[in-house]
Amino acid sequence: MAENTFPVHNADTIVNFYRSEVLTGQEAKHFTKGDLTPVPKPEAVQTLYMRVLHLLFRFKPECHSMVPLLDGIQYPAYHEGATTILSVYTRMKQFLPMCLVNDFSLNDLLTPKKQRTLVILSAIMNFLHFRKERMEKMLEKQAKFRADTDKLRAYTKGIREAEKKIELLTTIPPEQQAEAEELAAALSELQATTVHEYQEVNTTKQSIAELKTKMAEKTQKLAQMKVDVSNLKEDISKLKSQIVESPEELKSQMEKMRETVKNIKKSITETDECAVEMQNRVQNATHSEAEIHQMYVLLQDLESSMNNAKQRQEEYQELVVQNEKMQKELKSLLNEEGQLKRALDMKLGKECKQNIRRQKKREMKEQHVQEELRQCEQIHQKREEMADKIQQITGETQQLKAKIKSLRDVCSKETEKAQALYDTLSTSMDELHRRIEMHIEDLKLNITENAANF
Template identity: 80%
Template sequence: MTENTFPVYTADAIVNFYRTEVLTGQEAKHFTKSDLTPVPKPEAVQTLYMRVLHLLYRFRPECHSMVPILENIQYPAYHEGATAIISVYTRMRQFLPMCLVYDFSLNDLLAPKKQKTLTILSGIMNFLHFRKQRMETTLEKQAKFRADMDRLQTYTRGNLEAEKKIEMLTTIPPEQQAEADELAAALSELQTTTMHEYQDVNAKNDSIAEWKTKIAEKTQKLAQVKVDVSSLKEDIGRLKSQIVESPEELKSQMEKMRENVKNIKNSIEETDERGVELQNMVQGVTHTEAEIQQMYSLLQDLESSMNSAKQRQEEHQELMAQYEKKQKELKNLCIEEGQLKRALGIKLDKECKQNIRRQKKREMKEQHVQDVLGQCNQIHQKREEMADKIQEISGETQQLKAKIKSLRDVCSKETGKAQALYDTLSTSMDELHKRIETHITDLRLNVTKTSANF
C-alpha cells in the first residue's frame, strides 16, 4: 500500500469526483465528506462500489442481492443479506487489479478504514480518468476513420473523373484524326523546308560577308590609288615646273599613265558590275528574309500549339501522379479495412462463443428445473402415500395431527416461494432473451452499416 503507482487524492477531491462522475440523483446529493472521514460508512462505501460496477459493467445494484438458482440452498431467504456483500466483494476482487490495487479484503466492505478506502477510491478514480481518455481517443479515431472513409470516397470519385478527363484528352476523335494526320505531315514538311532554307540562308550570308570583305578591300585599294594618283599629279606638276623633260620620256610616262588609267577604269567597271550583282543578291536575300519571316510566324504558331500540347502532357502527368497517390492511399485504407474486418470477425466469434455458453447455461437451468419438478412430484407422491397411511392410522393422537398440519403449511409455503422464484426467474430469463435478441439485431445492423460504409 505504501508504494502506489497512482496519486492518492484528498477526501474533498474524491467526493467531488464521485458526485459528478459516478453517482446520480439523490445519492449524489446525500454523499458528503462525512461518509468517508474520519470513519468511512460501510453503506456509503458499498453503494459507491456498486455504482462503479454498474458504470463499468452495467451490473445493476439490485442484481447483487439475487441468490443463484444453481446453488442447492434449503432456506435462501437467510442468505439474501450476505449475497449482496459477497457479490460486491467477488466482483471488486476481479476489478481492482486493473486499478493496480491487489490487497482488497472483505473487511474493506464490512468495516472500512479511512486510508485504505481513500487509496482504493483513488485507484478507481485514476482508472476512470484513464478510461475516459481512452474513450475520447477511440471516439476521435472513429471520427477520423469516418472522415478518412469519406475522403477515400471523394478521392475515388476524383480518380474516376480524372481518368475520364485523361481519356478525353489522350483520345483524338475520329472526326479530327484526319486533320491531325495532315497537320503532323505539314509540320514535318515545314520542318524539313525550314532546315533547307536555314542552310541556304546561312550559305548566302557567308558569301555576302566574303563579298563585303572583298569590296571593302577593293575600296581601300581604290582610295589608295586615288591618293597615289593625286600625289603623282602633284609631283608631275611640280616636276614640270622644275624640269624640262625630253619628249621620249614624256611619251613613255604618258603611256604608263594611260595604262594606269585604263586599269583603274577597268577595275571601276568591275566593281560597278560586282555592286550590281551584290544589289541583286541583297534583293534576293530580302525576299528570302520575308519568306523566312512567314516561316518563323508559322513556326511560332506551331510552337504555341506544341506548348499547349506540353501543358496538356504535364497536366496528364500531374493527374497520373495524383492517381498513383490516391491508389496508394486506397491500398492503405484497404489494409485498414481488412484489419477492421478481422477485428470484427474476432468479436463475432467471441459473441458466438458467449451465445453458446449462454445456451449451455440455459439448458443446465432447464435441466435443473426439470429435476426440481421431478423431486416435487416425488414429494407429492410420498405425501399421498403418507396421507393414505394417516387415513389408515386414525388412532394416533391430536399432537401428531397438529404437527402434520404444520408440516403441510410449511410445505405449501415453500412450494409457493419456489413457484414465485420460478416465476421471477422465468420473467427475468424472458427479459434477458429479449435483450440478447435486441443486442443481436443491433449488432447485425451495425455490421450491415459498416459493410455498406466499406
C-alpha cells in the same frame, strides 16, 4: 501500499468527485462524508464499487445478485447476499491492478477501514481521470477519422466522375474510328515530315553559317577593293596631270570601271537579301521549337495528374480495409449487447419469481420498488442521451449532404476547366499543323530560290 504512484486525496475531494462523476440521482444526494469517515459504511462502499464497475464495464448492479441456475440449489434466496459480495470482490480484484492496487481483499468490502478505503478510492479516481483524458483524445481522433473518410468518399466520387468523363473524352465512337485512324496516320506523317524538316533546318543553319563566313570574306574583299579603287583614283589623277591621254581611251576605261562597280553593288544587295531571308527562317524555326516545348510541358502535367489519381485510389483502398475492420468490431459489440440483453431477460424473470415469494415482506418490496424506479430514471436518461445523439447524427448528415453538393460543384467546375484545356489544346494543335505546312512551303520556295541564285 506505502509507495503509491498516485496522490491520496482527502475525504471531501473524494466525496465531491464521486457525487459528480460516478453516482447519479438520489444516491449522489445521500452520499456524504459520514459514509467514509470516521468508520466507512460497508453498504456505501459496496454501492460505490458497483457504480464504478457499471461506469467502466457496463456491468449493472443488479447483475451481481444473479444466482447461477443449478438444479440442486435449495433456497436460492439465501445465496443472494453472498453472491453479490463475491461477484463485486472478483470484479474489483480483476479491475484494481489496472489502478496499481494489487492487495485487494474481502475485508475491504465487509469491514472497510478509513485510510485503506481512501487509498483505493483515490486510485480509482486517478484511473477515471486518465480514462476521461484518453476518451477525449479518442473522440477527437474519431471525429478526424470520420471527416477524413467523408472527404475521401467525396474525392473518390469526384475521381470516378472525372474518370468517366475522361473515358468519354478519350474513347472514340465507332462512327469516328475511321476518321481517327486517318488523323493518326496524318499525325504520324506530320511527325515524320517535322523530323525531316528539322534536319533540313539544321542543314540550312549550317549553310547559313557558311554563307555568313563567305559574306564576311566578301565584305573584307570589298573593303580592300574600295581601298584599291581609291588608291587607283589618286594614281589616275596624278597620271592625268602628268600624261595627256586620248579621250576615247578614257571613256572606255570609265565605262569598264562603272560596270565593275555596278556588278559589285548587285552582288552586295543580293547577299544582304539572302542574309535577311535566312535570319527570318531561323526565327520561325525557333518559334516552332518553343511551341513544341510548350505542348510537351502540358503532356507532362497530364501524366502527373494521372499519377496523383492512382495514389488517391490506393489510399482509398487502404481506408476501405480499415472500414471493414471497424465494421467487424461493431458486429462483435452488437453481439455482446445481445448477450447482455438475454442476461437481463433472465434476471427479470427471476425477479418476477422472487416478487411472488416476497409478497408478505413489504420492506423488501419497497426496496425493490425503489431500485426499479432508479432503473427507470437511468433508462429515461439513456433515452434522452440517445435522442441527443440522433439529433447530432441528423445534423452531421445534413452537413455531409451540403459538403457533397459543394464537392459536386467543384468537380463540375474542374471538368469544365479540363474541357476548356482540351479545346485550347486541339485548337493550338490545328494552328501548329497549319504553321508547319506554311513553313514547309516557305522553305521549299526559299530552297528553290537559293538554288537558283547559287
